[in-house]
Amino acid sequence: ARITFVQPDGNRQVFDSGEDETVMLVGVRHNVAHLPADCGGQLACASCMVDVPEAWRDRVGPPGLDEGDMIEDALGSRPPGRRLSCQIAVSEALDGLEVLLPERQG
Ligand code: FES
Numbered sequence: 816a817r818i819t820f821v822q823p824d825g826n827r828q829v830f831d832s833g834e835d836e837t838v839m840l841v842g843v844r845h846n847v848a849h850l851p852a853d854c855g856g857q858l859a860c861a862s863c864m865v866d867v868p869e870a871w872r873d874r875v876g877p878p879g880l881d882e883g884d885m886i887e888d889a890l891g892s893r894p895p896g897r898r899l900s901c902q903i904a905v906s907e908a909l910d911g912l913e914v915l916l917p918e919r920q921g
Contacts, residue, residue: 861921889921
């Protein structure tokens with residue numbers, strides 16, 4: 816599936832996912848900025864946050880329980896569409912997905 820990463824300054828990068836990749840892995844594999852993903856996808860760092868545009872939220876789905884708690888711990892709130900990108904498995908259903916990188920990670 817083709818995933819677009821949008822930087823805070825509007826810069827866009829488009830990449831194809833490999834097999835069984837998460838959005839985080841696609842971005843890290845291409846050294847996308849503002850995506851440190853320090854824990855490597857272990858749901859332990861909250862430094863892989865992305866904002867999912869409203870048009871995609873139904874297809875991407877809401878954060879899982881632990882994921883939502885981690886986002887709240889990091890930000891003090893749960894902004895709509897905010898996800899940990901290591902918890903978004905890419906499938907063909909997400910072909911064309913755009914995610915926005917936040918200025919600051921948790
Ligand atoms: Fe650490 Fe996603 S990479 S929580």
